[in-house]
Amino acid sequence: MRIVTAQSSADRHGIILFGHGARDPEWAGPMQRIAARIAALDPACPVSLAFMEFMRPTLDEAVDDLVARGVRSIRIVPVFLAQGGHLKRDVPLAVGRAAERHPAVGLSLATAAGEAEGVVEAIARYAIAP
Template sequence: MASRALILFAHGARSAGWAEPFERLRDMTAARVDDCEVSLAFLELMAPSLPDEVAAMAARGITRISIVPVFLGLGGHLQRDLPALVERLRTQHPQLSIDVAGPVGEDAGVLAAMADYCVTSLS
């Protein structure tokens, strides 16, 4: 059983189909890591919520969690909502080490891949 986990954190939407690319990203990520549980959690409108996912992981014996915001930029949700959620989670689960990465959309490699996609759309 893994002692560490990676949670891809997305916004959430009312449409169930909205989550499909994030589920594919979760599955692709899980296929590339060993001894690490990979899951998906949402800020709102979809389950599981981040608090529910972290609580379930803690109950399974996970001790280290990395959260990757699957957002394009550092907007209000990542500046206010996520830090407040993580602070509460750290208080509720003091046995956990919780780290938060920057939003995927601010990574140079992600931006380069997106630019490549945009350029190839010029047909």
């Protein structure tokens, strides 16, 4: 049994699931399901979605929202299969700008979710399933 206690604003952390975005709003469905699963696993951890283009909120908007909600540490998790050009160049610049706007907030950028061993394993198992 897990007991969740209230966090002080000094140690409150949040997660932003960051995706590319698409013109079709249904594209965000898997990210919404991941966010719901995170919320179920850790109800005290605020989780938000953010998108590079076509959809809202933007990364800036998501960071600003979590900071306004008292979050002091944010992990940005790119829901991408690999570390492509956006994740190597554009996203670190955007995270840096957000860090400049919120110097009291710790921002960290994870590698692409698709590069995590557990995700690779899950996709492999999915691919060979009957």
